[in-house]
Amino acid sequence: MDAKLLKGMNEHLKLEFKASHEYRAMSVWLSANDLPGFATWMRQQSADELMHAQKFIDHMVERDQKAVLPAVAQPPSSWKTVEALCTHVLQNEQAVTASINNLYAMAEAAKDRPAIVLLQWFVNEQMEEEAAARAILGRIRLGGTTGVGLLMIDQELAKGAMPGMPASPDAGGAQ
Numbered sequence: 001m002d003a004k005l006l007k008g009m010n011e012h013l014k015l016e017f018k019a020s021h022e023y024r025a026m027s028v029w030l031s032a033n034d035l036p037g038f039a040t041w042m043r044q045q046s047a048d049e050l051m052h053a054q055k056f057i058d059h060m061v062e063r064d065q066k067a068v069l070p071a072v073a074q075p076p077s078s079w080k081t082v083e084a085l086c087t088h089v090l091q092n093e094q095a096v097t098a099s100i101n102n103l104y105a106m107a108e109a110a111k112d113r114p115a116i117v118l119l120q121w122f123v124n125e126q127m128e129e130e131a132a133a134r135a136i137l138g139r140i141r142l143g144g145t146t147g148v149g150l151l152m153i154d155q156e157l158a159k160g161a162m163p164g165m166p167a168s169p170d171a172g173g174a175q
């Protein structure tokens with residue numbers, strides 16, 4: 001595999017693990033603040049990020065390339081508001097998208113078809129993840145930064161009634 005692309009994939013792992021770690025910490029904070037729907041969403045997202053990291057690891061290993069796991073910093077344990085938390089989620093996803101696009105350009109330059117196929121999956125996935133984060137943030141800004149409005153959004157998330165949600169509070173798995 002092209003050396004720059006391999007290095008880029010290994011660097012990208014850090015973004016996925018960091019997101020997973022942060023989303024799990026967010027889930028803990030949301031549970032402690034009586035928002036089980038939001039907590040389930042974040043727990044599911046945390047599991048998805050680990051799956052994303054594993055997809056890159058599997059790709060490198062299958063091609064006999066060296067995958068190197070990154071150190072991951074301790075995530076924040078509290079947020080000022082749910083809106084601030086969701087804004088951070090959207091920013092995380094935008095950073096991941098930028099990294100995926102960068103990897104895609106490298107794979108194209110190297111004419112690396114297996115990597116292009118892998119990255120195509122991620123291009124679609126990132127579009128969905130950004131859309132979900134933007135939709136939830138939009139609803140919070142419309143009417144739910146605190147109180148009853150926020151509780152209503154939490155119930156929607158608990159029912160899986162929003163994009164990117166598991167079908168039920170239990171569908172996030174016991175990760």
Ligand code: FEO
Pocket residue numbers: 016019048049052093096129
């Ligand atoms: Fe794996 Fe949400 O980016």
